[in-house]
Amino acid sequence: MYHQRQTGSGKQATLESRGMANIKVGIIGTGSMANTHARRYREMRGVDLRSCYDTDTKRASAFALQHKIEHVAASLEEVIEVCDATSVVTPDAFHAPLSLRILEAGKHLLCEKPLATTLKDARRVARRAIQAAQQHGTIHMINLSYRDSSAVQEAMKIAARGELGEIRHVHGHYLQSWLTGTTSWGYWQDPNWLWRLQTAQGSTGVLGDLGCHLLDLVTAVAGDVATVESRLTTFPKIDRKGRQRTALGTARLDANDTAAIQLKFANGAVGVCHATRWATGHMNSIFLAVHGTEGALRIDLDQGKDKLQLCRGRNKAMGRWSTRTIRTTPSIYQRFIRSIKTRRQDHPDVPRGAQIQALLDACQRSSQKNGKTTRVGRWM
Ligand SMILES: NC(=O)c1ccc[n+]([C@@H]2O[C@H](COP(=O)([O-])OP(=O)(O)OC[C@H]3O[C@@H](n4cnc5c(N)ncnc54)[C@H](O)[C@@H]3O)[C@@H](O)[C@H]2O)c1
Known part of the structure; x- marks a missing residue:
């Protein structure tokens, strides 16, 4: 053993x-x-x-x-x-x-x-x-x-049971503002933020940092993505004296800080996702909406990890939404330890990490070709 x-x-x-x-x-x-x-x-x-x-x-x-x-x-x-x-x-x-x-x-x-x-x-x-x-x-x-969110866990189940009907449209965002210098996160020249702005330090920018979470949530609920069209942008950074910087000493600040991505899902649905570190007014906002022929769901994590908005049944015809509070689910740390104890692998596992990496890779390739439609590669 x-x-x-x-x-x-x-x-x-x-x-x-x-x-x-x-x-x-x-x-x-x-x-x-x-x-x-x-x-x-x-x-x-x-x-x-x-x-x-x-x-x-x-x-x-x-x-x-x-x-x-x-x-x-x-x-x-x-x-x-x-x-x-x-x-x-x-x-x-x-x-x-x-x-x-x-x-x-x-x-x-x-x-x-x-x-x-x-x-x-x-x-x-x-x-x-x-x-x-x-x-x-x-x-x-x-x-x-963000899989720790009980609303996300419930949304995954609702979609998997087919309760939204055929999924047609998805949109999501992940917005932060620490590059605007107005947040309590810390200043971008601090070492713990600076490596995130440099590809030489192995950063894949906002795509790898925030896009990774966003694309995981979107695909966990709405299904796998077949192709993407993506544009990644790197704006000059603004230092404490208000100067625009593309480098700090020898360090090039070249990692993308804004991503706009269109998705075509394997099930035929289309989607739009975006992420940026320049979203003045947003500290750490994640939003997800999935629309199907029979119903729709929305999660706005600014409203709480346990709040799931639904539009279905009689509400559907009126375009009305109800909000459910979903009972807390175990965190990834708890599930990791539980898995070790029970010897039963839980999600998200390492192959899931590779699957998301295939999506990030397709977004990078698409952006290098000015947003050309790009197939998501094999992850195994
Ligand atoms: N899951 C989440 O919600 C979430 C949130 C924040 C950060 N993260 C991830 O956590 C990771 C760390 O982020 P952070 O904000 O703590 O960064 P950080 O810069 O504050 O800390 C990284 C630490 O790693 C150390 N380090 C560097 N290379 C090392 C090596 N080879 N071996 C051992 N130590 C090494 C550094 O000295 C530093 O102390 C990143 O990959 C980031 O994407 C995840």
């Missing part, structure tokens, strides 16, 4: 094989999002937040102190050695290589989004995840965190 192999024989192994012993978790990358991982793991029973690692050792030590983590590792290998499961929370460029190593070691993986920066790498990680699951019973998930 996987856990017995990890921990040797005896009482401990027996407890672990029944899923009763603490699951030892490590965190790679101890920047801003890692705090959410640490807090969520800490809230859960049966989880021992054991180790952390960051290339910035000072940051790792401060993080360990803040979250009461006893082991500050000197390398990824050390985390792998002492933990059963690992969160990868580094900048995007490191997701694929770190995930591959963790999966190779047969350890459970929760990787931040996007899964990789190229489709080729995403496919490699997905293949390795499937192999690791077969060989070691490894659980692998990707932190498409």
